[in-house]
Amino acid sequence: MEATMSYSQNIMDDEYEKFIRRMNPPRVVIDNESCKNATVIQVDSANKHGILLEVVQILTDLNFIITKAYICSDGGWFMDVFNVTNQEGNKITEEPILDYIMKSLGPDSCFASSMRRSVGVTTGMDHTSIELIGSDRPGLLSEVSAVLTNLRCNVVNAEVWTHNTRAAAIMQVTDDETGGAIADAEKLSMIKKLLCNVLRGSNKSRDAKTLLSHGVTHTDRRLHQLMFADRDYERATGDGSDDKERPNVNVVNWQDKDYSVVTIRCKDRPKLLFDTICTLTDMQYVVFHGNVDTEGPEAYQEYCIRHIDGSPVKSDAERQRVIQCLEAAIERRVSEGLKLELCTTDRVGLLSNVTRIFRENSLTVTRAEVSTRAGKALNTFYVRDSSGYPVDTKIIESVRQTIGQTILRVKGSPEELNPVQQESPTRFLFGGLFKSRSFCNFGSVRSYS
Template sequence: MSFTQDMDDEYEKLFRRVNPPRVVIDNEACKNATVIRVDSANKHGILLEVVQILTDLNLIITKAYISSDGGWFMDVFNVTDGDGNKITDEGILDYIRKSLGPDSSFTSYMRRSVGVKPSMDHTSIELTGSDRPGLLSEVSAVLTHLKCNVVSAEVWTHNTRAAAVMHVTDEETCCAITDPDRLSRIKELLFNVLRGSNKSRGAKTSVSHGSTHTERRLHQMMFADRDYERINDDDSDEKQRPNVNVINLYDKDYSVVTITSKDRPKLLFDTVCTLTDMEYVVFHGNVDAEGPEAYQEYYIRHIDGSPVKSDAERQRVIQCLEAAIERRVSEGLKLELCTTDRVGLLSDVTRIFRENSLTVTRAEVTTRSGKAMNTFYVRDASGYPVDAKTIDAIRQTIGQTILRVKGNPEDAKSVQESPTRFLFGGLFKSRSFVNFGLVRSYS
């Protein structure tokens, strides 16, 4: 088996030397965007890797043209920064050239569907299970009890399901946790929390020293957990869904996927990620996201060379793409917390949310240079809009805050910043702040 893998790798290296990828970056061809063209040998997953690299740089893809014939493919992307400007930073441009050009390793990287590589900096924990109010608070409390510090995490919820990728370190050593007995204990206790009283759909936990591309892994986990299967498929939710359609071109032996939805950052990554993990190959495609609504068109075949074969398969493609787009859409109150990091911080914050009847629908937790920068999307646990009094209660518990409300003038009036300077009570220390914005987020 290793002999076959080694031969495969050597053949790929030879093929890349003969046919190296080419990257052309042009800031003159388009008035309002930087044009990036990538030519390379065609292999399954390369499109996703290119999109992933651009997306990880927080670049906005406003247009894309995808074409592949035979053993070669060409992608053209119009990109801007988050403010809608061309990319002029030479450091970013040089990174793109190195990441996608002849000296890159992105084609061999795609051989690993998850991108696992050893890491002694942290231990990776993956969790899936039924969503419920207070779940993140319970998980965080268990990790704190087990003397684990959460250095980064991302949590998604969709269609009654929850998935999380969390990176933790040992409280004392600040390094990865390596003791097998302790790792088994962490896995067992987290599994019990996730399972709760619902045994109809299974909970899953895994612990490793591998590193993954977190957002891609979350897509894979939720796809494997079948979050695309709607329990209550009522018409009241139709207006909120993206418009996805799949038809077959029998004379060309392709299936054509068209998607119309509200535009947002990372939308292209989410759809291409799902098609790739469902083992469909995009042969041609057009993407236009210059307005508030994005249009995507893909000519696809399954990896075995066939178009979509049945109505059941067509419906599954539609459902999976809808789910991929919806996972990032969070309605409710956006909370941004920045403070000095410490063990148990996530547990304390989420406990405060739970005690004030808020449930977390999505979360991003990061730490840099001793600072914790966390974003939470929360809703009232009973399904009602978050009340202004709840915000005031959280402010008084957490302490000195900066408060912002987006999208609703009435809420802005009722939750203006109080001149009173609340005490931190030892929970948060020095220069911590919390931003609150009432939004429907598509980021």
């Protein structure tokens, strides 16, 4: 009976929301004239909890860089103004992209629908989604991918984050036999059991979880939710982390206006605004006013917030929790280690073999992005030495020779290694596992995180 009433209430809420949208349709203005070096996007809409995150999520998913933002959602109306550029720092001028923005945020959009608001899983049959959370350790990604390979599962997309001794991943896998989602209930049960065993390892003090579902989810937001629920923001006393490297987050109460004011200063990077807004939203805080400025090496964010119940931050314990959670949200995506990009023909077991080579050379993966496009694997790994020492360039060269100089490239800092003309004989032991020719232009392969 309660489930029926809840379902009926959800239908009524959705119908009411549609009515409000028909009476007050969102208005989107895209301006390429008023600002010299950015495209200005203004969104006006009826207000509701989570709408700010939904708009930021759409802009972030387009890989836009948000250089400035003005937020106002006091009362029943929401207004946001964003200065955005593409990854090269140029204005957004392509008509198909501008049309997509209008359709995604304008009157005919569904960004305020219950489907997007739920953050859950939408039905689909092209892959099975696996969510993982557990204790981080060297070689963990190698062990997970080896289990999937042994069960004839192909990892077509994946995102892996590590933070504060915890690791979370969302993997989209297909059944090698069918090329689609895994339908065999027994196989699904075996995947869940074996992956839980791998994640748990020898650490019985913290839980490890594996969730399986058919369909898709917003990967970045779900990773934030997984790590937040896992309390990765809690730091052990004397954990040795450098306070100077932490983001500068402060929370004070503005008594006259009954708001709490959150200020954040940290090194700028793409998707920073999404990460902070995502965390505040999932912590059930509403941003009423905000200013964001990310021009230059340092980003500045200021938000006037209240809890969803209308109250400001009530205690010092709550204030510390907000600070810790925002620090964690910013740090999760910070890429520690050397950036490696891999581009080659995709196949079952590719991720397992690459990460096994990393593990055998004492490299641990701190973050990874795995994607497959038109039969080609486009993967980005951030690696560091398992013992905590700086990465040895000789080890990196050995790994590249094993995998293939044209397939695995070094990006970022330390400076790119000089190419070695002679390929290692070890490389040919893999036969057809890795192709010797490059299948994509590495100049066009970027990590947007």
